[in-house]
Amino acid sequence: MEFVELSKSVHDRSSFDCGEPELDRFIRFYAAKHMKAGISTTMLLPDSVPLPDGKYSVRAFYTIAPGSISRKTLPAELAAKLPYYPVPVYLLAQMAVHKKYHNTGLGKITLIKALEHIWAVNAHMRAYAVTVYCLNRQAEQFYLKYGFEYLHKHDGRTGLFLPMNTLAQLFGHTGTEN
Numbered sequence: 613m614e615f616v617e618l619s620k621s622v623h624d625r626s627s628f629d630c631g632e633p634e635l636d637r638f639i640r641f642y643a644a645k646h647m648k649a650g651i652s653t654t655m656l657l658p659d660s661v662p663l664p665d666g667k668y669s670v671r672a673f674y675t676i677a678p679g680s681i682s683r684k685t686l687p688a689e690l691a692a693k694l695p696y697y698p699v700p701v702y703l704l705a706q707m708a709v710h711k712k713y714h715n716t717g718l719g720k721i722t723l724i725k726a727l728e729h730i731w732a733v734n735a736h737m738r739a740y741a742v743t744v745y746c747l748n749r750q751a752e753q754f755y756l757k758y759g760f761e762y763l764h765k766h767d768g769r770t771g772l773f774l775p776m777n778t779l780a781q782l783f784g785h786t787g788t789e790n
């Protein structure tokens with residue numbers, strides 16, 4: 613399955629419906645603007661058949677961006693090894709699957725693609741972990757299943773993190789030696 617960068621002229625964003633209005637609004641109105649502004653990258657899995665207007669609807673997408681956390685938000689034993697200034701992370705800012713494809717394994721595939729993407733970037737610019745802020749309890753359960761751990765609450769959302777060391781175990785050790 614090939615995820616490609618969002619393109620306004622190629623992908624139909626208006627038909628995306630994951631059941632979570634905030635995420636639908638993001639892909640429809642903000643994802644392309646945020647890429648243009650240089651603040652995040654949105655990758656998506658297009659449908660294989662075009663719509664009558666020639667555009668492709670979106671089956672799933674993820675959005676990633678650089679971010680930072682304070683060591684205070686981490687468990688004490690991890691915080692002890694880190695500096696007092698902001699700790700760099702990669703933020704899994706958005707991720708969703710069209711509701712037509714829920715419970716078909718596409719969420720898992722989308723998460724793995726996002727983590728692979730981050731792992732490739734990390735080979736050039738290292739960061740401590742991947743973080744995600746969950747919109748709801750279901751999303752929280754989804755990420756916990758894949759080894760994310762509790763960080764802290766931010767704006768009423770539960771923050772979770774996956775240490776980069778875990779990605780090293782998943783995808784190989786390139787980039788985190790020394």
Ligand SMILES: CC(C)(COP(=O)(O)OP(=O)(O)OC[C@H]1O[C@@H](n2cnc3c(N)ncnc32)[C@H](O)[C@@H]1OP(=O)(O)O)[C@@H](O)C(=O)NCCC(=O)NCCS
Binds near residue numbers: 631632746
């Ligand atoms: C969360 C979401 C991405 C999951 O996608 P999906 O394609 O339905 O998930 P998958 O079919 O790949 O399921 C993967 C695993 O997660 C589990 N899972 C899926 N949805 C779940 C949920 N809501 N709660 C708990 N576990 C869930 C599945 O049982 C499956 O486990 P298994 O491999 O042991 O069978 C999708 O439901 C979605 O887009 N939701 C709306 C948007 C959203 O909330 N995104 C998260 C933003 S923070």
